[in-house]
Amino acid sequence: MPTMTTSDKVQIAYRVLGEGPRTILAIHGWMVSSTVYDELAERLDLAGYRLVIPDLRGSGESDRPESGYTVERYAADVTELMDVLGDRSFVLVGHSMGGAIAQWIASATPERVSGQVLLCPVPASGIPFPPDAAALFRGADNRESKATILGMACTNLSESARDRLLGAGASIPSKCISEAFESWSGLSFTDRLKNVTARTLVVATDDPFMPPPFLRQTVVDPIAGARLAVIRGAGHYVQVERPDETVAVISGFLAGLG
Numbered sequence: 001m002p003t004m005t006t007s008d009k010v011q012i013a014y015r016v017l018g019e020g021p022r023t024i025l026a027i028h029g030w031m032v033s034s035t036v037y038d039e040l041a042e043r044l045d046l047a048g049y050r051l052v053i054p055d056l057r058g059s060g061e062s063d064r065p066e067s068g069y070t071v072e073r074y075a076a077d078v079t080e081l082m083d084v085l086g087d088r089s090f091v092l093v094g095h096s097m098g099g100a101i102a103q104w105i106a107s108a109t110p111e112r113v114s115g116q117v118l119l120c121p122v123p124a125s126g127i128p129f130p131p132d133a134a135a136l137f138r139g140a141d142n143r144e145s146k147a148t149i150l151g152m153a154c155t156n157l158s159e160s161a162r163d164r165l166l167g168a169g170a171s172i173p174s175k176c177i178s179e180a181f182e183s184w185s186g187l188s189f190t191d192r193l194k195n196v197t198a199r200t201l202v203v204a205t206d207d208p209f210m211p212p213p214f215l216r217q218t219v220v221d222p223i224a225g226a227r228l229a230v231i232r233g234a235g236h237y238v239q240v241e242r243p244d245e246t247v248a249v250i251s252g253f254l255a256g257l258g
Helices: 034-043 071-085 098-109 132-140 143-154 159-170 174-185 192-194 212-220 242-255
Strands: 003-005 011-017 020-026 049-054 091-094 115-118 198-205 227-232
Touching: 003 071, 003 115, 011 034, 011 071, 020 034, 020 071, 020 098, 020 115, 034 049, 034 242, 049 071, 071 098, 071 174, 071 192, 091 098, 091 242, 098 115, 098 174, 098 192, 115 174, 115 242, 132 174, 198 212, 198 242, 212 227
Parallel strands: 020 049, 020 091, 091 115, 115 198, 198 227
Antiparallel strands: 003 011, 011 049
16 A cells, blocks of 8 residues: 655555545544445445545554644644645545544645545544543454454444454554543534535444434534434444445435536
8 A cells, every 4th residue: 555654654554446636535444444435335336436445544554653642733734635635626525534534624625625424423522431441442452352342333334344353453552442431532623613614424223322313413413504314224334234225325415516
């Protein structure tokens, strides 16, 4: 995989698929890597598009620095990647924490984001956890804890997909797991969502942590013109659990951008 160097000297690995004039930036979430988009990349019709899928710092083939595992720093990393690739405008696809990163970018640099699809996104207001659950997530630096979280969050994850996600998380350092969790769970930038001008589609599922009414209240309602789509029969990792339906929804959204 090619890499780019961020302003704080961290190497970020990324994939580029397709050669179209319009760019889609797919941002993964916490506890996984860019491989969470493998099913989407295999199925999405990229005629006219270039799909960029980075490994966030701490995951996949990117560097594992001592710090910088925050939504703000992740947003800076991938925005700098877009600068290096020469993309002044792009469509965002963000899953989970990646959905929060997408909202951060769309609110901070609205002129650069032409659209965004948020898959089971963490809201700009964060997610409050009871102490026991917070301890489980904060300390999810081992396979058993990660498997417990996947079991709680997913409703239709195959054994092979589960093993792949756990494998992707195996090399993520403890500092990344805990620092990133504190960042996304404690977010508080809802007031900035009024700056978002990008057409926005929020995709909800039967995710027990973030059901449709919760995402409507915390993500859809604060963003002008945002719409909600619901894919039933999937949990938190919708693009892995229901890839065909997810690609159909994203493809329809892209077509609507013109």
